Amino acid sequence: MRRLILTALLAGATPIAAADPIAKEQLLTPPAGARHFVISSEAGKHGDIWSWRTSDGKTAYRMSMSLRGWITETDEVITNGPDQRPTAIAIRGFTDSGDATENFSVAPDGTATWKTSVDSGSAPYAGRRYNTYGGPPLATEQDIAALVAAGAKGIDLLPGGHATLTLGDVTEIDGPQGKIPVRLAFIRGYGFSPSPLWLDRDNRLFGYAGVASMLPEGYEAAGPKLKAVQDKATAAMVRDVARTFLTPANRTPTLVDHVLLFDSVKGTYLPDRAVLIADGKVAAVGAGGSLRAPEGATTLDGRGKTLLPGLWDAHQHVGEDWSLLQNVATGMTNYRSPGSLIEEAQSIVKRRAAGDLLAPDGRVSVIVDRKDPLAAQMALTVSSAEEAIAAVRRIKAAGMWGVKFYTSMTPAWIAPAAAEAHRLGLHVHGHVPAGMRPLDAVRAGYDEVTHINFIMMQAMPQEVVDKANTAARLEGPARYGKDVDLDSAAMRAFYAELAKRGTVIDPTLTVWEPLMTSDGTAIPPEYAAFAKVAPPAVARGWRIAGYPLKDGLTREDYRKSFGKMVELVGRLHKAGVPIVAGTDGWGVELVRELELYQQAGLSNAQALQTATIVPAKLVGMGDRLGSVAAGKTADVILVDGDVSQDLGNLRHVRTVFLDGYRLDGDALRSASGMSGMPE
Template sequence: MRNLLATTALAALLLATGAAAQTPVSELAKPPADAKRFTIMSPAGRHGEIQYWTAPDGAVMSRMSLLLRGQAWEEDETVRLGADGAIAEYELRGSSPQGDVAETFRVADGLAVWKSQIDGGSAKYTRPAFYLPAGFSPIAGNLPIERMIATGQDVDMLPGGRAHAEKLATATVGTGASAQTVTAWSITGLSGTPFAVWTDANGATFATIGGLSFIRAGYEGDQPALEKAQDEALARKSPELARTLVETPSVPVAFYDVRAFVDGKRFAEHQTVVVDKGKIVAVGPIDKVKFPKASRIVDGKGMTLTPGLWDAHMHVGDDYTGPSELSLGVTSVRDPGNNDALTQARRARRAAGELLSPHVYASSLIDGKGPNTAQIANVAATREEAIQLVDAAKAKGQVGVKFYGTMDPAWIAPAAAEAHKLGLHVHGHVPAGMRPAQAIAAGYDEVTHIYFVAMQAMPDDVVNHSNGIQRFQGVGRYAKDMDLNAEPMKSLIADMAKRGTAVDPTLVVAESLFVPENGDLSPSYAPYVGTLPPTVERGFRQGGFAPADGTTRADFRASFKKLVELVGVMHKAGVPIVAGTDGSGLELVRELELYVEAGFTPAEALAAATSVPARLVGADKHTGTIAVGMDADLVLVDGDPSKTIGDLRHTRLVMMDGKLMEADKLRAAVGVQGRPAFEAAE
């Protein structure tokens, strides 16, 4: 149920004959009346279903329909098991937002061969190994997990890797005759960090729970309790990480002879930065700054010390998000929407020293009710409810509210006014039917995603449906033709600069959706190839959205180029730009590389991930810059980002609140086996 971004004559023949064409919905498999049903759901409601059954010839089959904020998946899956119980033949058909879904796998004559929409390969097959498809694969994703639970043994995976299951917790679901006990298992080896899967008493998959949950039909009401139980069970492992990955120096720490990014705006050579008791106590040239003899000296020759980075758009997924972000040098994140109860619980555990995590500045996500409601939203049905949800965000300890695309435009001004009265930051998607200038006039302090800024210049039919797939397809079709020096963009940019309205562009998201064809290696992830499980690295070659009729990939790429240009024009005009990923965090430095392409200097790009977001959330008086009196949130990187911004990937030491962490140990804790490459290669 988990969608993982995961040379012989015979191999060549099988690769050449793999499925290649989109299968229309009318030709996908028809489930029988007695098929087992799973509901795809979130707190926002139902998004689709999966049905499973065994065909007369013994093949195990599934049929999935999923509609998520205007993005549609229609697929079927056919699996035949071999004598060893593993997958011997596999086929996935249908369509997705990326276009065709066409994937095959086969074992024959001691050789396993696969062909997907993004790759193809082969491997000798000498013992049981489970193929994990690149596509959305309900059955194939379940089978290795059920095998581990049945045998108590790890399983080998194809294209590579080894999976492990560990019991987490049990829970009772259902009532009366439908009541049963289910078990949560922590699965590792597939996605880098652990995730949970629930099984029934027979070891069959019962549910996977998260922002998007898959749960056996009839038990949808048990989703919140299962999510709470698995989060608490996974959380019991977190205090050990907080203890073992962090060192609290007993003496001052002197970063000696570093290139330092000081004052939030410039690089200075041959500097010494001294930290004591969690604060920066001295900054200056090496021949002028003195430090106590008992200090711990970090030789920074050839290295660069920067403020701890900010990921200004990170939906915290679980407790492992913390070590993962810290390994990248990120000491502060803005979470622009999540399960608020889990956010509050993590905040409390971090304060108690039981969770290793960056500082999290969280917003409550508020949306209206409709087919494109955000799956993690607090949902309002009326203007009054929208205002009440703003009040609730303040009561929960959030620092902001993020409005979403299904909000009634008429609710924005009163809800934003309430937020400002309470001291909350207002940001978000632009609701369908509004343009960004209207949202800003109604109270937005910040616009999220560059394609919502571009909505100012889009035709009405795009704007009126911009809470669904049109926010991508419409912008991909028309953005290339925007004149950024003419109306309506000229006035919008000038007004944003005058008001100080910020933008969280997430250019890396737009790049991933508009630029690559299936099989292209993403520049966001290219430096990390070889450091993550093969099932994860396959996702590095996931293509973008398939262009709608009448558009081409060239149109999408031209529109993306114009979006990059738009960020540069806004920056030059004085619009605050903050760097975020809306992804795993690995994409952050690529975001900064795109800013440099847009015309930022490396120093200006780095400021977008340090001092500018700190100022945006009102934290700039204590963090975000290297200066005397500031919190010791720092990262030491190997290289010279003043010339090559990509060198920020090469973290060596991270300091947060004056505590030291080795980046290599943080990477290992989240399943990253090695350092990123200095130069990405196809």
């Protein structure tokens, strides 16, 4: 649904892409008096959406948005039939994904036909509604109206799926007309989890709230209040789910016998082992058949399976409760969040400790960025070095683990702010600010550099480095990466200094692989194994046409540049630079991230260490997590198949032990919106 409502209202805001679109000047111009909605966050305004009726009775929409340098300019015209279902939809313009062109029409015989940048098709239209691939999110108001009218029976969708909407409680907010009532609702069928939205007093779409909100002009200030209300309602839903899993019956002792065990500390696989889990800990590890199961224990046959430490995603922006549940379902028992809202992070910790939230355990950093139109939407924004230092102190006082500096930071502010962070015991990492190269940031105090494209900035032309807080941070490496000599004397010296300093690299290769290599003909490797068990709208959204090609470059050029990014990870590892595995995505991309590390030259075991013992030690939790050893917390997963032969078997989670609770993989997947085991 509108690319899952603008990727959950800009939660991650990583571009996803497609060709040569219509120019901005050719798009529709909103007339005077058009309904006006604003896209905004606590960092400021990001864009506008207008809607109006055309002279021939159609409904038109126009969207204009700039998010940290990623530009969206689109319009949409909908023609409705007598039953108020669309008989024609035309979307034009461009997004950070490239060409947004999309067309839908219904023939006289009732056959619906559609074409987007990634798919096309036709099917009988009777009794169904077309779910657009893109377009301004305000246009979902017509779908919402239909779902309200449909009630509990919901609506069948094209190209596939079924959606329903449930009504929630009423809240009052302030605006230009004083206090008005708005009603919370949740829509199901477009994503893995129920998605919140807000209705007006007539049960028409009022807007969306989130990290960023889409609300009528004049009501922007209500966004945080609406988000707080919907977060509380979501917390109640996930609390009920958590209590079905976190029961005494699921915390009885468990013996896993005759299993292949991954020793993450030594980086080896041990055949035919027995592991006893009891009282939330790994109680004993021994040879297969050597351990006795205590009375009342559950015994699991480990033959044909692999037991290993629960996985870590070292780049998971936590904050959305249902995503945390899905992370557990995919074998993730721990995370490192390089950018969360303080209040959300504190809430997660509190509710998890109370047994009200089924979630991995982790450590959180908070983003600090200069107050600027290109600032990160989840950041604490600052206007001086003194304010940056104050933000660091606020992060420490809130009990967070680290500080993440962002691309619009003034370079001169990094060193004093990083020094204060280190004085307070905080980890320092982040994007590399525009005007700096990664080695500059490391010398100024970074303990870690996030994203492989910022490592590639060491070899980029100065004009790319100077604009790294815009789309140049992707477009530069995409254009020039293929020609970088990774074995030059300058690059070798770069790797050596990073290794000497112990600088950690968080590559997130799975962010860049679909952008740079996809052409729309297939679902990217990150998601392919999950396509059949995800809701149809989600699987369709994963199919992208790749980042727009520019300056005569070809898709093959971009693929070669991505290949250099993969090779760069290998060079870093070979030089002794620590690598931690992160996705900056849903979390389901984690296994693909490890597969790419193997392509880069890491061994199977070395790749798996980047998602187990390495991140555990990085965040100071290696004494109790990250390996399967007697006395350690039982954050452990059992997967079908031999992981030593194929890392892809990590997707086949059979059982998750979370703080010693024995959780069934099938039940976890069902609760998190998946219909079965990934391929």
